[in-house]
Amino acid sequence: MEIKRTIAYEGELDKSLLTRLSALPEGNLIRRCIQCGTCSGVCPLSIYMDSSPRKLIALIREGFGKEVLSSFTIWLCSSCYSCTVSCPQEIPITEIMYALKRMALEEKTYPRRFPVPVLAREFYRMVFKEGRNTEALLVLRLLAKTNILKTFSYLPMGLNLMLTRRLSLKKEKISRPSQLRKFLEAIKEVGK
Amino acid sequence: MNLAYYPGCSLKGTGKAYEKSTLAVFSALGLELQEIPDWNCCGATAYMAVDALASKALSFRNLVLAQKMEAKWVVAPCSACYLNLFKARKEYLDNKPTREKLCRTLKKTGWEYECSGLPEVLHPLHVLTELVGLEKIREKIRRPLKGLRVVPYYGCQLVRPYDGYDDPVHPVKMDLLLEVTGAEVISDYPLKTRCCGASVAGVLEEPGLNLNGALIKEAKRRGGELIATVCPLCQFNLETYQRKTENAGRMPILYFTQVLGLALGLEGKALGMEHLLYRPRLEV
Known part of the structure; x- marks a missing residue:
């Protein structure tokens, strides 16, 4: 067995993520965190996370930005806002998770082939292009980009949807998607 | 009542029973829901994970379309749509820089819109319990x-x-x-x-x-x-x-x-x- 150091030296820490988050109105509030753990306690998905929400905040503040931006945690957040309404320090944790998701997507640090970030990206592309989302096509694209073999495991669900007449493969779109794209592109510029 | 209806993608797909039953119940209570013409997707939770301002812009466009119908309220049955529309309107009212960015960009890309108010966002549950009454x-x-x-x-x-x-x-x-x-x-x-x-x-x-x-x-x-x-x-x-x-x-x-x-x-x-x-x- 190879012996490796598991604890970082202080000199190796990098607080740039904290600095970047602090520039955002929602991100700056993590300085208030008292590490009580209420967020992790109420989070319905924390049992699957590599770092609980409380720990994630501690990691950001102490300089473990790389671990944070490559974590599964941020992608397991389902945006249920339980932490946000329960936090005694009124930290908008869900919004911070969103900010971290945006950074991880932009910097491509998210866990590879993990379906949640791929879903976000494909959903974004479809809505940007057509103005609307076609559920069945989105699922097919997701499977093609993550694990094509899993397509078969979705067949019974597809059959159920067909039996209850809820499955449609017709592409949904708005009348002039190009006008919306123009607006969204211009927004992207001013948002920078 | 001046109710604009925002169905969102799910109510036209896997959630079509929700659309049918909402329209049927509203009509049985004498309320008319007018679908916003050419509405676009609200972005759900995905758009926010990619681009924050653009996710507001998506809902802003829908609210502007509803405003053009002279609607007083926008009714959104899907919880994610409801929250996105609600958030975008709140940001538009509370945050002046965002409001200006959205308005200016909308006009610059060929829209006619006076940056006035936007209709209030409600869920059907709110319409039934608050506006109609039990x-x-x-x-x-x-x-x-x-x-x-x-x-x-x-x-x-x-x-x-x-x-x-x-x-x-x-x-x-x-x-x-x-x-x-x-x-x-x-x-x-x-x-x-x-x-x-x-x-x-x-x-x-x-x-x-x-x-x-x-x-x-x-x-x-x-x-x-x-x-x-x-x-x-x-x-x-x-x-x-x-x-x-x-x-x-x-x-x-x-x-x-x-x-x-x-x-x-x-x-x-x-x-x-x-x-x-x-x-x-x-x-x-």
Whole structure:
């Protein structure tokens, strides 16, 4: 067995993520965190996370930005806002998770082939292009980009949807998607 | 009432029973819902994860379209759509730099819009309990659902993070509405606002089974025979994940508008009952 150091030296820490988050109105509030753990306690998905929400905040503040931006945690957040309404320090944790998701997507640090970030990206592309989302096509694209073999495991669900007449493969779109794209592109510029 | 209707993508797809039953119930109560012409997707939770300002812009466009219809309210049945529209309007009103960015960019890309007010965003539950009122609905009940044990399930985004109409963890508005139908409402269901996993459950099976399994199990333990939902994603997750749980004993997952519609004496077909995987025992 190879012996490796598991604890970082202080000199190796990098607080740039904290600095970047602090520039955002929602991100700056993590300085208030008292590490009580209420967020992790109420989070319905924390049992699957590599770092609980409380720990994630501690990691950001102490300089473990790389671990944070490559974590599964941020992608397991389902945006249920339980932490946000329960936090005694009124930290908008869900919004911070969103900010971290945006950074991880932009910097491509998210866990590879993990379906949640791929879903976000494909959903974004479809809505940007057509103005609307076609559920069945989105699922097919997701499977093609993550694990094509899993397509078969979705067949019974597809059959159920067909039996209850809820499955449609017709592409949904708005009348002039190009006008919306123009607006969204211009927004992207001013948002920078 | 000047009600613009924002269906969103789910109500045209897997949630079509929600659209049918909402339109049927509103019409039975004498309310007209006018669909926003050429509405675009709200971006759900995905767009926010990619571009924050653009996700506001998507909802802003929908609100502007509704404003052009001279609507006073926009009604959005899907919880994610509701929250996105609500958030965009709030940001537009509270945050001057964002407002200016949105307005200026919209005009620059060829839209005619005076940056005035935007219609208020409501969920159908709010329209029924706040604008119509329970007393008026009570008068229209034709077929009391006596003995039907209904579990009210609110999920997340209708009540959180904004709780203008209800409590974010222990809401009661749907309970009160369902009581009017004559059904027995299991109000002490403790998981009313515990998340179904939303789109995370949609792509990851283990959390999906676990979260939805717990919701169903507790609903049964409390004696419920069906769950009433306010969101197409909750309905979908709760319904489809039962297929894979052992020892299932299927539980019908209805939209609250379907339950109300039954009590108003509407026909199953008008309420989109044929789109349910598991049908309730009470149907016209």
